[in-house]
Amino acid sequence: MERRLAAIVLAAGYSSRMGEFKPLLTFGGTPVLERVVYLFQEVGIEDVRVVLGHRSAELYSLVERLGARPVFNDRFEDGMFSSVLAGVKTLDEDVAAFFLLPVDIPLVRHATVKMLLQAYRSREGGVFYPVFYGKRGHPPLVSGRYREEILAWSGDGGLKGVLSRHADEAVDVETGDETILLDMDTPAQYERLRGLWLRESCLLPNECEELLVEKFAVARPVLDHCRSVAKLAVLVAAKLNEAGCCIDVGLVEAASLLHDLAKGQPDHAAKGAGIVADMGFVDLARLIAVHMDIRVAEGDLIVPAEILYLADKLVSKSSCGTLEMRFAPRLHAHLLDSEIRGAVIKRLENAQLIKEKIENKLGRLLYDLLREYNFM
Numbered sequence: 001m002e003r004r005l006a007a008i009v010l011a012a013g014y015s016s017r018m019g020e021f022k023p024l025l026t027f028g029g030t031p032v033l034e035r036v037v038y039l040f041q042e043v044g045i046e047d048v049r050v051v052l053g054h055r056s057a058e059l060y061s062l063v064e065r066l067g068a069r070p071v072f073n074d075r076f077e078d079g080m081f082s083s084v085l086a087g088v089k090t091l092d093e094d095v096a097a098f099f100l101l102p103v104d105i106p107l108v109r110h111a112t113v114k115m116l117l118q119a120y121r122s123r124e125g126g127v128f129y130p131v132f133y134g135k136r137g138h139p140p141l142v143s144g145r146y147r148e149e150i151l152a153w154s155g156d157g158g159l160k161g162v163l164s165r166h167a168d169e170a171v172d173v174e175t176g177d178e179t180i181l182l183d184m185d186t187p188a189q190y191e192r193l194r195g196l197w198l199r200e201s202c203l204l205p206n207e208c209e210e211l212l213v214e215k216f217a218v219a220r221p222v223l224d225h226c227r228s229v230a231k232l233a234v235l236v237a238a239k240l241n242e243a244g245c246c247i248d249v250g251l252v253e254a255a256s257l258l259h260d261l262a263k264g265q266p267d268h269a270a271k272g273a274g275i276v277a278d279m280g281f282v283d284l285a286r287l288i289a290v291h292m293d294i295r296v297a298e299g300d301l302i303v304p305a306e307i308l309y310l311a312d313k314l315v316s317k318s319s320c321g322t323l324e325m326r327f328a329p330r331l332h333a334h335l336l337d338s339e340i341r342g343a344v345i346k347r348l349e350n351a352q353l354i355k356e357k358i359e360n361k362l363g364r365l366l367y368d369l370l371r372e373y374n375f376m
Contacts, residue, residue: 003096004047005117007040007139008087009033009068011103012053012076017185021055022104025190027197032106033059037066040099043113049090050103051076051083081158088150095147100159101139107179107193108139111280116141119173126169130180133210136172137180143169176210202250203281205230208257222263224318230256232320232375233311236358237304239369243361245302252304255287259308269293293346296353302361306354313351320375322367323351 023033048068053076063070073086128141233256237247262271273289334341
């Protein structure tokens with residue numbers, strides 16, 4: 001039977017640089033503190049403790065309503081490590097390990113916490129760090145056997161100073177989640193994170209790159225193609241928005257970067273879509289699934305999947321050309337195979353339909369736009 005795990009959320013600070021009280025700032029009407037507590041509860045961590053200090057009276061009832069345990073730090077003015085000590089001091093001896101997360105790092109994904117739990121259950125280690133592109137972030141999962149050492153620590157270097165003494169017991173868990181590094185100390189950072197929250201069903205460009213390069217190690221020609229398709233698709237999406245459309249440019253960019261994730265495998269569009277869907281990014285998966293064959297929306301409506309489809313058809317390897325140039329070799333190669341040739345013609349016709357819809361919306365020829373921005 002697995003020993004108990006806990007999570008300590010640090011919410012005792014003044015929020016002086018922010019100008020507003022960070023635990024009560026909201027994402028979509030949900031307070032940051034509530035979001036962070038649920039991050040752990042929703043992956044099965046029932047023992048969540050929230051360290052309070054500044055304006056603790058305003059948070060106490062919220063913490064209890066969330067089913068978490070409030071812990072008051074009467075020395076919160078001394079800085080974050082004092083809150084770490086206050087939280088760790090309350091841990092029972094049967095707590096095998098604990099997560100530690102400041103409340104101002106609010107967008108960590110559930111999948112990241114699950115990855116840390118999986119690593120903890122399958123490997124030996126004293127502290128499990130979430131990592132993005134080689135950089136450690138939050139929340140680390142710290143062994144309970146360090147409890148007494150943490151409580152006796154002089155404070156030099158804070159918790160990092162304690163854990164640095166056990167570097168040989170550290171395990172880095174590559175997560176592909178950039179949000180482990182993103183905090184919100186200032187209003188500008190909060191606004192940036194709010195923008196990212198609106199795209200929570202998506203992946204950030206750096207996260208897409210990490211998947212392509214590190215996790216799936218796609219071939220360099222495929223990587224260059226994906227990057228070129230993304231640049232073209234982003235340009236078209238942005239110009240359509242200027243013309244009155246409401247295209248999620250971030251969604252288009254991420255899907256374009258990942259559309260050939262499974263290139264080289266049978267039915268790579270479906271395979272890549274399945275990989276992304278299994279990660280929890282269903283909207284992305286829908287676009288990836290139809291980047292080879294698509295049903296064009298009727299009327300003037302232009303949807304993100306069509307932008308990806310057209311961009312992919314315009315880019316050969318990493319260079320852009322006309323649809324006629326791109327499809328001519330394929331049509332010639334299948335002169336004697338009517339079934340394959342028919343499928344190629346259908347793809348060309350769909351691309352031409354999408355191109356016409358975009359030109360009608362922009363009021364200009366697409367190739368002229370691409371030449372203006374040095375794509376052709």
